[in-house]
Amino acid sequence: xKVLMCTDGEGxxxxxxxxxxxxxxxxxxxxSILHVRPPISPRNRVLLxxxxxxxxxxxxxxxxxxxxxxxxxxxxxxxxTKTAPLKEEKVSRAFRVDVHGATELHLIGLRGEMVxxxxxxxxxxxxxxxxxxxxxxxxxxxxxxxxxxxxxxFVGSTALRVSDLAACSVxxxxxxxxxxxFLLCTDGSRLAERAEIIGAxxxxxMGAKMTILSVAEGEENKEEAMQxxxxxxxxxxxxxxxxxxxxxxxxxxxxxxxxxxDHDIVVMGASGSSAVKKFFLGSTPLKVIEYGECxxxxxxxxxxxxxxxxTN
Amino acid sequence: xxxxxxxxEKKWIFIAFAVGGFLLSMPTPEGLSxxxxxxxALLVVVFIFFVTEPIPLPGVALFIAISExxxxxxxxxxxxxxxxSDSVFFIMGSLMIATALVKQNLDKRIALAIVGxxxxxxxxxxxxxxxxxxxxxxxxxxxxxxAMMMPVGVALIKYTHDDWRKIxxxxxxxxxxxAYGAMIAGAGTPSGGARNAIMLAYWxxxxxxxxxxxxxxxxxxxxxxxxxxxxxxxxxxxxxxxxTDLSPAVAALKEKVAKSGKMSQKEWLxxxxxxFTVLMWMTISDTIGLGITAxxxxxxxxxxxxxxxxxxxxxxxxxxxxxxxxxxxxxxxMKRTGVAEWLSHSFLTWLEPTGIRSGxxxxxxxxxxxxxxxxxxSSGATVGILGPIxxxxxxxxxxxxxxxxxxTVISSxxxxxxxxxxxxxxxxYGSGYLKKSDFLKAGWKLIILSFIVIQLISVGYWRLLGx
Numbered sequence: 001x002k003v004l005m006c007t008d009g010e011g012x013x014x015x016x017x018x019x020x021x022x023x024x025x026x027x028x029x030x031x032s033i034l035h036v037r038p039p040i041s042p043r044n045r046v047l048l049x050x051x052x053x054x055x056x057x058x059x060x061x062x063x064x065x066x067x068x069x070x071x072x073x074x075x076x077x078x079x080x081t082k083t084a085p086l087k088e089e090k091v092s093r094a095f096r097v098d099v100h101g102a103t104e105l106h107l108i109g110l111r112g113e114m115v116x117x118x119x120x121x122x123x124x125x126x127x128x129x130x131x132x133x134x135x136x137x138x139x140x141x142x143x144x145x146x147x148x149x150x151x152x153x154f155v156g157s158t159a160l161r162v163s164d165l166a167a168c169s170v171x172x173x174x175x176x177x178x179x180x181x182f183l184l185c186t187d188g189s190r191l192a193e194r195a196e197i198i199g200a201x202x203x204x205x206m207g208a209k210m211t212i213l214s215v216a217e218g219e220e221n222k223e224e225a226m227q228x229x230x231x232x233x234x235x236x237x238x239x240x241x242x243x244x245x246x247x248x249x250x251x252x253x254x255x256x257x258x259x260x261x262d263h264d265i266v267v268m269g270a271s272g273s274s275a276v277k278k279f280f281l282g283s284t285p286l287k288v289i290e291y292g293e294c295x296x297x298x299x300x301x302x303x304x305x306x307x308x309x310x311t312n
Numbered sequence: 313x314x315x316x317x318x319x320x321e322k323k324w325i326f327i328a329f330a331v332g333g334f335l336l337s338m339p340t341p342e343g344l345s346x347x348x349x350x351x352x353a354l355l356v357v358v359f360i361f362f363v364t365e366p367i368p369l370p371g372v373a374l375f376i377a378i379s380e381x382x383x384x385x386x387x388x389x390x391x392x393x394x395x396x397s398d399s400v401f402f403i404m405g406s407l408m409i410a411t412a413l414v415k416q417n418l419d420k421r422i423a424l425a426i427v428g429x430x431x432x433x434x435x436x437x438x439x440x441x442x443x444x445x446x447x448x449x450x451x452x453x454x455x456x457x458x459a460m461m462m463p464v465g466v467a468l469i470k471y472t473h474d475d476w477r478k479i480x481x482x483x484x485x486x487x488x489x490x491a492y493g494a495m496i497a498g499a500g501t502p503s504g505g506a507r508n509a510i511m512l513a514y515w516x517x518x519x520x521x522x523x524x525x526x527x528x529x530x531x532x533x534x535x536x537x538x539x540x541x542x543x544x545x546x547x548x549x550x551x552x553x554x555x556t557d558l559s560p561a562v563a564a565l566k567e568k569v570a571k572s573g574k575m576s577q578k579e580w581l582x583x584x585x586x587x588f589t590v591l592m593w594m595t596i597s598d599t600i601g602l603g604i605t606a607x608x609x610x611x612x613x614x615x616x617x618x619x620x621x622x623x624x625x626x627x628x629x630x631x632x633x634x635x636x637x638x639x640x641x642x643x644x645x646m647k648r649t650g651v652a653e654w655l656s657h658s659f660l661t662w663l664e665p666t667g668i669r670s671g672x673x674x675x676x677x678x679x680x681x682x683x684x685x686x687x688x689x690s691s692g693a694t695v696g697i698l699g700p701i702x703x704x705x706x707x708x709x710x711x712x713x714x715x716x717x718x719x720t721v722i723s724s725x726x727x728x729x730x731x732x733x734x735x736x737x738x739x740x741y742g743s744g745y746l747k748k749s750d751f752l753k754a755g756w757k758l759i760i761l762s763f764i765v766i767q768l769i770s771v772g773y774w775r776l777l778g779x
Contacts, residue, residue: 037744038741038744042368043369043629043631043690043735043738044455044735044738044739044742046626046627046628046629047414047455047456047458047459047627047629047735047739048459048738048739048742050414050459050627051458051459051460051462051463051739051742051743052742054419054459054460054462054463055462055463055466057417057463058420058463058466058467058568060463060466060467060470064744066475066476
């Protein structure tokens with residue numbers, strides 16, 4: 001399993017990395033940490049590269065590298081990596097920039113996990129998606145500020161857009177604190193089933209309790225919803241996970257957000273809606289991410305391969 | 313879907329061509345020849361390209377050359393000649409010299425010299441950075457100085473505090489002082505920026521005026537000298553640094569430079585060749601041309617092995633040379649086909665009701681328009697497109713052509729507002745320490761103040777010089 005964590009150096013991103021580190025440790029996953037620097041005009045790329053080389057001569061790093069090193073320290077605190085604190089000289093060498101401004105540093109984890117620190121340049125959403133695609137990751141973990149600014153309504157926050165557009169599963173680590181209880185949302189779709197299997201696996205590895213939730217849109221659908229939770233429970237028990245079952249009546253996104261207050265992480269399948277439908281109606285996962293105050297794991301099936309399977 | 317979004321990305325190409333085609337199909341207005349009309353259409357299309365950049369800027373230069381031939385404005389050999397001139401040699405040579413200078417470790421020496429003179433007080437260091445960036449940029453260009461001095465700024469920030477977020481205001485003030493100092497000085501000497509060479513080419517091609525290197529300095533340098541204290545004062549007052557005593561940073565910096573040992577022979581040689589080139593510019597360039605002088609300097613650097621050809625090949629922005637060649641070529645066509653004169657005439661007629669006919673109010677209007685244009689496109693392109701028009705306006709209205717040229721060139725460097733408008737801001741922004749909004753905070757004050765300063769200089773100082 002390969003996990004990509006994104007940081008912009010702010011506090012909420014650090015919480016996301018802390019969680020990602022624990023997850024990677026539990027799942028024995030390879031980890032990459034990505035920081036995206038704002039783009040610069042290609043006109044001055046040559047001189048900017050010169051200036052950055054000079055920074056190297058002064059043994060100085062640019063702020064993006066600061067964030068990456070901070071993230072690496074967090075991983076060490078968690079006990080994922082065992083490398084000694086990087087010495088001044090080693091950092092400047094490891095982070096020597098190439099012509100395209102992309103830099104990378106490798107570390108080896110305690111149990112052989114790979115940790116890579118990546119620095120990219122450009123628009124955050126595009127670069128995160130490109131890195132996720134290029135590195136063939138199974139899961140992207142991205143922090144979110146946790147409150148809605150007016151800008152999210154117009155352009156959508158980076159986290160929201162990544163969760164919508166990524167080809168792999170995405171975890172929006174908004175207000176993430178612990179991972180003791182998982183809330184698994186099912187609607188009977190194929191992706192929901194996928195989410196059940198993956199959610200169960202992660203919950204099991206991380207030693208968390210599991211609740212299955214299904215939301216009926218009206219009283220008349222309640223029986224159907226209960227059947228869905230029972231089916232999910234069957235899948236889970238096959239995997240050796242015990243779960244509590246719950247059914248609610250109402251609008252799915254609102255009910256999920258309400259129920260999530262008692263849980264640490266929401267797991268749900270990505271919406272299968274077409275782009276047009278999503279544009280006009282919005283999808284349930286997107287609404288939960290946008291209006292909820294909880295971390296959400298949106299599960300997707302990657303084309304051509306079974307995603308998110310633990311390596312052992 | 314992807315094809316559609318790709319076409320949408322390139323929408324400005326279609327819009328520009330539609331506008332150009334529309335102009336070509338319009339009846340030719342009075343006072344303009346059919347050839348002039350075609351040049352005007354090309355000018356409008358190129359203007360849209362410069363502002364929206366749907367294709368890389370060097371591509372626009374190629375577009376200019378191709379269109380000039382296809383629209384029948386000039387023969388291929390004439391177009392080729394208009395692309396290359398002593399001014400373009402000058403741009404090319406200056407870029408090569410700048411590359412050779414950047415390669416050396418002179419930035420550490422410069423940093424040491426600055427803190428040696430200013431001492432540890434933050435306000436003095438900021439003034440020192442503005443002045444030194446300005447002095448250097450006036451000779452070797454703003455973008456080179458920004459690249460050279462950015463590490464110095466970052467070093468001062470890092471040595472002051474480990475976490476730069478705690479001293480954000482100081483960081484912004486230090487880095488902006490480098491960018492703004494370098495920008496304001498770009499017009500200080502002819503070698504300070506490629507747009508200066510464009511103006512020299514226009515004076516010579518259109519009015520047969522030759523301005524020597526030294527004359528240029530006497531005209532343009534006061535702007536730098538007056539602006540430097542203003543910039544540092546505004547930056548200091550706007551950002552109010554959290555730390556005012558940088559003693560630990562200064563000590564750390566001194567220690568760092570001491571580690572790198574004495575100046576090497578190569579570094580001395582670099583400085584000697586550079587000073588020799590500047591001396592030649594000031595003395596004999598009137599006879600052999602600024603461009604040829606620059607090439608002598610570049611050749612000396614190559615011969616002495618201070619810079620390898622591979623370095624020049626990789627680090628000189630050859631596209632820039634093409635862009636300026638294209639801009640000058642278009643300017644010359646504007647003059648030859650009468651477009652420049654027609655536009656100037658229309659502009660003066662349009663301005664008539666306001667009572668602005670000549671002299672200082674007219675120069676103020678030119679300055680204002682230049683500042684506006686420099687905000688939406690690069691300063692070189694601004695001078696390239698606006699230069700022929702402002703010079704013709706001046707000549708039609710009996711205002712000094714020299715003063716009009718200088719006010720265009722100097723005003724084109726007042727793009728303090730955004731991170732993308734000037735190369736210096738762009739490079740400093742690339743350090744990653746600044747937000748785009750930081751440029752706005754002090755930028756608007758500096759635009760207003762610089763506008764006032766340049767008007768005062770044109771009223772007082774240039775009058776004294778007889779223009």
